[in-house]
Amino acid sequence: MAKRTRRRVDQPATTTTDPDAPSPRQPCPCGSGRRYKNCHGSANASAPFVARTFEGLPGECDWIALREIVPAATAAITLRSDGDRSVQVCSLLPMAAPALVRPDGTVWLGLQVQHNFGDVSRDLAAVLEHALETEPGSTVQAVEDPGPGRRMQDLVDPDAGFDVQVHDGFDFWIADVDDPSGEVAASLQAANDAAAPTARLTSVDAAYWTQMGDRRYLRWVLPHTENTLLDALARLHAAGDDRLGDGTRLIGSFRAHGVLVPVWELEGDVGPEALEDPADAFSGRLAEALDDSSTLSSAERSARAGLANRQLTIR
Template identity: 45%
Template structure:
């Protein structure tokens, strides 16, 4: 990765003296000492790679309006830590008067590595005074750790969706808090998780004019696009006759396919179609290595690639 390609200043991980021969987490393929550890500023394209919670973290970062989840910390001997889609004031972290520690996902970033930012926010919360908040993670709060060093890599998040932001409050709000709560609640889009066998990190959302299914997929982009192209060529890309594949967006190294849905249907009615599609997709993915794409499937892949955008 050349200097002209490094578009934002960031400190991605540990000091260069810590295990300098390990692979750099930016994904360059270089050793840490020859890449990030050499002092270059980098953006980590896939900051949550290696964690079962990766799709959940991306959903909370990018499009879940009001959601919380307890972090599955390794050997958690300390107090539990709650991850939130967004905290009051878009804070990076806060410690309530009760001592409860919360980290925010939808925050301003000053680093190219969200994983390191979250680890820094957690480090701050562990020692912060009750009733304090951290507006943004900066050099003074960042540590040598990343989220991968702190979480159990095998445990996904159990995300709880909230209809509003009333969980922000622990007591009777004052006038300023009430106004902030009202503003936050006014922009929430109705969102539900689609629960079904083989389905994870899939969410129904009503934008007011359309309903969508947004599904964070854990597969590498090339494999997923090939499988989707195969399904497209077979006429099997839709969830049902009441849906239409709209495209996908990239977020933090993963693809998020999106379908337009019939707004008249309840979110729960999409569980069975999603499960059926998941089975079709798994079958298509399993054959990618053994059976190359046909010419027609390559054309379908090119069409699908034209419906992609990149968020992060």
């Protein structure tokens, strides 16, 4: 008899909506502890992982900043279908609540929350849709994967602005409350104690000065693709043009939601006002470097390797 051969049946390839998604054997960025191929990279996953989750929203880079690096900030958003409904995005809400419906019906949507089901935009949209149907004076919780559905890009008016207001602390939580409860007051005190002083530059978009202990930094969320931006930063670094004035140096960057966030360390007592003109000038130099498509020199390649090695990914 002829020898029977065993034929391998290939499993369907995992799919993702984002080319920047991790490889199948890496840990899933949702934080489940499972490999990506067995979690949001699985063909049976309810929703695939999306890296650049805020792309297409007005002020994409500021959304990322409020989600990841700014302690206390707010921004009003306008909805496509219900533009008269007042909705305010908040970096953090009391006890990290996903949303609050205020007594006057205004919805406060929290960005810094404890859940992540693979597509942050979908997570936020599900909470917002729930909040829009919730009675005033209520807290909205998200406790399970919402599954496929509308994203914030489907709900937010793309022609509206995203005007960020940075606060010194979280006193805005209780600005209209005469006698906050003990639980809210305790949460407020803890949040204020942990908040690092932060300011948003006005001369450029999505650049945030902060003080951590006795050190100061500027973290600038930039919308360009990673490889293009690294090339441009390498050109500037090799030419000595990557500083934001005296007493500043580019120390690295981190990845967040599909983009890079370069970080400058600031010496002494450099404040946000001193960075306005240098940041504006740097923006012009960066634009020129981004337009340069020539091959990197050996010095530029070395600078690029150094920048790439000083990166941290946050999800």
